[in-house]
Amino acid sequence: MPEGNHHGNPNMSKEEQKARIQQEINIANNMSHIKHKIVVMSGKGGVGKSTVAANIAETFAKKGYKTGILDVDIHGPNIPKLFGKEGQVLGIEDNKILPVMSDDNVAIMSMGFLLDSQDTPIIWRGPQKTGVIRQFISDVKWGNLDVLIIDNPPGTGDEPLTVLQTIPEADAVVMVTTPNSLSQEDVLKCVTMAKKMNIKQIGLVENMAYFECPHCGEKINIFGKNQGENFAKLMDIDYLGDIPLTEEVSNAVDEDTITTVEDPKNPVSKEFKDIVEKIEDKFFKKDE
């Protein structure tokens, strides 16, 4: 980790150390009001990690969970756009940043909002990514949440490392992959990282797993059948389900809602419901 362990580093001044301890307290406080934390990761970019994270969050919200989503992709923050909330100005209350609320009441925090709004100097104290991500966790007024979904940039860099170090009590990591060997190879690195960080519960979602013929509805497995399931078995992690490649999912980015799960009859909506049920069954049962 670039800046020593979570207590800071030995070169810090007394003041800095004090601030660091205060931040630790804020993080513990904030996180104690969030029942479940799910970290979404992938080996590669473009596999649909943000799409899956947003749809899972929306599905939880639709089920009545108080839901939040934290987008720690500093360089490509896509979550605001996925919820139709780009360009929102962040509010401040009690010295804390207020998350932006989606139309279905998902609390959203993303680097995207900071890049858009000028008057939030509070966040810029730490120039490093690590500092900003820790502030997303310590200085945002998340309030009481049932579940927080954390969307990462691809790979095993500073962002997921900081998330896993700052929220060691995370319920689970959900890996997103497409059904091809290169994406899977990189997921393996993420699984190794999560295991090293002592995350016991790891799930796999296979995105763009198949294509449904618009004429006859036949499922066409472009890359071969049951790839995700077999891969999950191989890695000894939980297989959560697959999502087809559809025009709707792709178009959802340009619309103002998570349209895929808006319509309960939509097959993709059903897939996400199944995935969320598996997350509840496999990962939440311990304290419910």
Ligand SMILES: Nc1ncnc2c1ncn2[C@@H]1O[C@H](COP(=O)(O)OP(=O)(O)O)[C@@H](O)[C@H]1O
């Ligand atoms: N199941 C899907 N069907 C069609 N398009 C998809 C699907 N999942 C993701 N996409 C599209 O692929 C692109 C990359 O998705 P994104 O969620 O941003 O990936 P990541 O966060 O992994 O980089 C986006 O344009 C998204 O709309």
Ligand SMILES: [Mg+2]
């Ligand atoms: Mg993304």
Ligand SMILES: [Zn+2]
């Ligand atoms: Zn057909």
